[in-house]
Amino acid sequence: MSSADRYDRRADLAVRAADAGASVALEAFRTDLAVERKGEKTDVVTQADRNAQRAVIDAICEEFPDEPIVGEEDDERKTVPREGPAWIVDPIDGTNNYVRGIHLFGTAVAAVVDGEPVGAAIVLPALGDTYRSGPDGVFLNDAPLSVSDRTDPETCVVCPTIWWDFDHREQFAAANRAIFERFGDMRRLGCAQASLAMVAAGSLDGVVTNVEPHPWDTVAGAHMIREAGGTVTDLEGERWRHDSRGLVASNGEVHDEVLEAAREIDGNTRN
Template sequence: MSERADCALRAAEAGAAVASGSFRDGIAVETKGQKTDVVTQADHDAQAQVVSTIRDRYADDPIVGEEDEELGAVPDAGPAWVVDPIDGTNNFVRGIRTWTTSVAATVDGEPQAGATVCPVLEDTYLLDSGTAYQNGEELSVSDRTDPEEFVVVPTVWWEFDRREEYAAACAGIVERFGDMRRFGSAQLELALCAAGAVDGVITNVHVMPWDSLVGVGLVEAAGGVVTDIDGEPWRHDSRGLVASNGQAHDAVLAAAREAEDVR
């Protein structure tokens, strides 16, 4: 394992262990402006543990984090770390098992290594040297080619004033593909695409880097395709995120663009 992948894994595992200690334990919940944008003390404590673990080995690298005083944007040059202590906090506070701790190591804004740990599900996804792994086994996206056999996920969150876009994206999925899922954690949804469990993940909104970088790296390393809403290669500052197994990416992209028609 490369040094940065090892650090990402150890940091994600350490943060996940802290968060797990508060899962289903009646923890207090606050909002960060929107009613559905929640945060808990577990988020802060888990991020502190992740940051401490990274700092033990990379004292001077910039760290981008969802919570607290870390940077809010990924540097375009040089190495950096991107941290999401609990991706899927709404699931976490409701006692739903689908949440993760994710840590990405980037160089020049691109994911080079990373880990997404799902402690309650007992699954760990690792990106290392251009290869994606789940629990130590190498991953590959699905080989399905028929869109009517696809399962596609509408990911992240459309605010209340954008619900027509949310509805249009869902309609775009159910009209084209076999079925739809929604798990409430973008990092987990992208990891599942890399593992071939789902065939596409879509949104037309900007996805924050802590919600996406590890997952995007996993999908691409597993042989999939990730673009923005215009079909261009995805970056951490792109608008929209469309991931697929690459077999019918145009159809997956078309479903995402349904949301554009009602903006």
């Protein structure tokens, strides 16, 4: 089997596994959920998260039973291996939306080889949307995607993503200010993978954070942006990886401005 065939197989499985998890999440959506805190007041989890992750893992293990899985919940490993194949899973990205009955949540699965994505899926079941990326391109519900072609920052919409907790709320304020000073408008969606997917689709023009995000919150969507013609870097302007600090994504046309906004969050504006 050629490398392309193997990557096709992994990209297809990412969609099926994400569908399996999203179906479990949707079944419990807007039911009487018991909400638990994992740490901070806004870091919540439900049994639906765990059940959805199990459904994703079961689907993966049917075809690749011995491959590492990086997952948000339970005892799955939390770091992406440097070498070989692995899977990165977020069973419900946007759990705070989910527990409030807001439709914007999803299941994200990325297949990686030597730390680099070869296929990914983000399924937003309450919206009926499936974003997927593989050797044949990046799609939303089978329609091919491309990032926006906007070049004027004052026409762009940028999203601050990944949550700043209460002890870093001044950074959240700085992110808002930096975006409002440069761009036409701002969105905060409460679902990092959906935000990234929407940059790939051209619905948003940029996404910024200065923190080191978890791979399950970012790898699938970042891969889709690149496949759709966009740019994803760290705060230094270098190519973003799953272990980078900061994530700055854009349509490429306004990346310098998006990067400046991201650097202002913690006062790291460069000339």
